[in-house]
Amino acid sequence: MTVSLHNVDSVLGEQQFPYFEVEDFERKRREYGLPDAPQLMGWHRLGRTQGDAFQLAEHLIRRILTNSGSAQCIDHLMVCSSRFSMSFLQGNDRLDTLMHNCGLGSVPVTGLTLSGCNSLFNGLHLADALIGSGKCKNVLLVTADTSVSEAHRFDRNCMFSDAAGGMILSSGESSSLTLVDTACSFGRASDPGAFFRGDLASLDTQVTRLLGRYGLQRSDIAKVVLPNFYLPVVNMLMNRLGLSAPQRFAGAATQMAHCFASDYLMALAELSQRQIAADEHYLLIGYADLHQGISLVRHTARSAA
Incomplete structure (x- = not known):
């Protein structure tokens, strides 16, 4: 079965700033032995949000559904994140608000967190299986993450931007x-x-x-x-x-x-x-x-x- 990818989209944290404004940039750069060379290192600018991963996810989901016009056709929502910094009950309340605001009603939800930044691939694997088995026709897959703190935004191997990405996987309408x-x-x-x-x-x-x-x-x-x-x-x-x-x-x-x-x-x-x-x-x-x-x-x- 062909699985089409529709409305691939993303959002960044609403505050965008240059790499050298990251907290403790010069001290950490020297400590890590890294050059101040954005073209070489692949760092240029970053996105930061005053909200959290749920807010980024909601912003993106609403945009994807508006552009696709298919909120009523979604069979399953998958939300991938390296962490959700709240309790189980708090998370459920936030998810309920997101579902209501996005017009998704009582669509089944699967959350993936254990595999960190690799969660997208686990989500793709699962969505493909759901569609291939005939259990779902349209799966909305979303990833959303924010840095643990400003002190953690600059790491030895990368800088972190707050962002969300998503798309609709479908067995129906064809796509490029x-x-x-x-x-x-x-x-x-x-x-x-x-x-x-x-x-x-x-x-x-x-x-x-x-x-x-x-x-x-x-x-x-x-x-x-x-x-x-x-x-x-x-x-x-x-x-x-x-x-x-x-x-x-x-x-x-x-x-x-x-x-x-x-x-x-x-x-x-x-x-x-x-x-x-x-x-x-x-x-x-x-x-x-x-x-x-x-x-x-x-x-x-x-x-x-």
Whole structure:
């Protein structure tokens, strides 16, 4: 069954500011041994919200549903976040308000948090299965995250922007973007001293297996979307997985620091606007410590759609 991707969209925290205004930037930069070089490091500007992940999610959901006009057709809502900083009952009250404000009524909700920034891939895997089994026709998948605090916004491997991303996965109306396949894994590197704690050998095997299932090689991938870590770290990942530098997606979405799981949807929204003469395949690669994930997306040329 073909799973179409509709209304791919994202929102950033309402306050946007340059990277050098991050709390303790100079002290941390020197401590981490990093250059003040945004073009090299992949940091430019960030988004910060005075609200929380629920507010970002609600803002995005309302926009997606307004643009799609399909609030009454949603069968399932998935909300992915690395954390929801409130109690169970408080979270339910906030979710109830979100559902009411967005006109979603009593649509079933699934929340994914344990896999951090990799939660998008777990959500894609689950949504694909729900649609493929016939249990759902339209799944609204949303990711939303905020930095723990301003003191945590600048990390050794990335800067964090508050953001939300989302889209509707559907078995109905066709779209120029389709989800071909998704795979997720969890594992630790065999070398305890490795730079990446996650099992990249297993991830490399997964990439080979998934592409091979559709008769594709790494060289057939038009663009590779990775988390917005510092560019040297991203390039290390690309090299380890046998992917070439020109394949790396380097659009405007990569200049907004690490937007948690929304990185991939921001990039996918930008890629969906590309004018292409022939169909293209995009490979989304997720890495969040011991969690890994990959998704293969096909972009159908408008003339052939």
